[in-house]
Amino acid sequence: QSVLTQPPSASGTPGQRVTISCSGSSSNIGSNTVNWYQQLPGTAPKLLIYSNNQRPSGVPDRFSGSKSGTSASLAISGLQSEDEADYYCAAWDDSLNGSWVFGGGTKLTVL
Amino acid sequence: QVQLVQSGAEVKKPGASVKVSCKASGYTFTSYYMHWVRQAPGQGLEWMGIINPSGGSTSYAQKFQGRVTMTRDTSTSTVYMELSSLRSEDTAVYYCAREVSPRDAFDIWGQGTMVTVSS
Numbered sequence: 001q002s003v004l005t006q007p008p009s010a011s012g013t014p015g016q017r018v019t020i021s022c023s024g025s026s027s028n029i030g031s032n033t034v035n036w037y038q039q040l041p042g043t044a045p046k047l048l049i050y051s052n053n054q055r056p057s058g059v060p061d062r063f064s065g066s067k068s069g070t071s072a073s074l075a076i077s078g079l080q081s082e083d084e085a086d087y088y089c090a091a092w093d094d095s096l097n098g099s100w101v102f103g104g105g106t107k108l109t110v111l
Numbered sequence: 112q113v114q115l116v117q118s119g120a121e122v123k124k125p126g127a128s129v130k131v132s133c134k135a136s137g138y139t140f141t142s143y144y145m146h147w148v149r150q151a152p153g154q155g156l157e158w159m160g161i162i163n164p165s166g167g168s169t170s171y172a173q174k175f176q177g178r179v180t181m182t183r184d185t186s187t188s189t190v191y192m193e194l195s196s197l198r199s200e201d202t203a204v205y206y207c208a209r210e211v212s213p214r215d216a217f218d219i220w221g222q223g224t225m226v227t228v229s230s
Contacts, residue, residue, distance in 0.1 A: 002155055035216040037156075044206055044223050045148075045156065050216035088156055092214040099172050100146070100158035 003028065004089050006103035013111045017077040020106045022089030024070050028101055032092040034072040036065055039086040039105075048087070049074060076108075084110045113137035115207050115221035122227045128195040131224045133207030140188035141165040144210040146217060147181065147192045149203040157203075161210070162190055197228045 005023040012018040022034065036049040047056050049065035052072065064075045072091075076083055089103040118132040133145065147159040160171035162181040169181045175194070183190045190207060205224045208217035 032214060037217070044220040045208075045217075046220070047216055047218050050218075056218065090156070090216075096173055097170065100148075102156040102158065105155045 002104035003093060003101035004091065004103035006087075006089060006106045008104065009107050009109065011109040011111055012076075012079045014079055014081065016079045017075060018079060018108065019076075020074045020087050020089075020108070022072045022074070022103050024072075024091060024101075026070060027095040028070075028091040028093040029067065029072055030070040031094055034065065034067050035090045036063075036074045037088045037090065039088065041085070045088065079110055081110050084108055113209075113219055115209065115219055117205075117207060117221040117224045120225040120227070122229065123197050125198055125228055125230055127197050127228075128193060129197060129226050130191055130193040131205050131207075131226070133190045133192070133221050135164075135188045135190070135209070138209075141185060144213065145181075145183070145190045146208045146210055147179075148206045148208055148217070150206070150223075151200070151203040154203075159192070159205075164188075164190060194226075197226075199228050202226065202228045 010018055010020055033051045037045040038048045039045045052067040053065045062078045066073055086105045086107050088105045093099050093101045116134045121129050123129050141164050146161045149157050159175050162169045164183045171179050178195050180193045207221040209219040
């Protein structure tokens with residue numbers, strides 16, 4: 001059971017806009033920034049969004065992130081076939097001794 | 112270019128230990144924290160702990176306390192993760208990942224090391 005909650009799946013057709021949600025609590029998303037990772041099949045995760053809404057160099061502006069209270073979301077506009085992947089949200093959790101926590105992942109299918 | 116290269120796949124018996132390495136290149140090794148994250152087959156990501164390559168200090172996830180040890184060798188820019196008392200549930204891909212500053216983000220990941228625990 002993951003600390004952050006994501007829908008297990010999402011889908012869209014090419015060109016569409018899709019959003020993936022990530023729900024947490026006051027000890028993680030509520031008090032720390034959220035990062036998003038993209039994992040293509042058979043590869044290591046790749047940083048997609050950091051500090052809630054910042055894109056690393058090289059990440060297309062089709063990808064955007066937002067955060068409100070104890071929830072965050074990732075939006076992908078102009079969906080492309082190469083966006084088919086697993087997406088994970090992550091945040092630092094202040095409880096106990098502190099740790100990084102992840103969502104269970106959302107598998108995005110481009111129909 | 113900046114990269115993290117991990118050691119190869121391992122097969123271990125229950126109760127044994129495994130030590131995975133992660134060699135950094137293309138940047139100043141001691142300027143970035145290093146984390147270990149694992150992923151069981153078909154499952155999500157799980158954080159294991161962090162090491163500061165500069166001083167060697169570590170912090171481990173509560174779940175792995177007492178079973179995991181993270182070390183580094185500054186002469187070869189390599190960090191190591193050793194997991195002991197292996198059980199079948201430890202079968203997973205183990206990743207090292209670089210972090211710029213505390214509570215920041217993991218900007219560079221290793222390619223992953225598959226560890227299989229089977230009798």
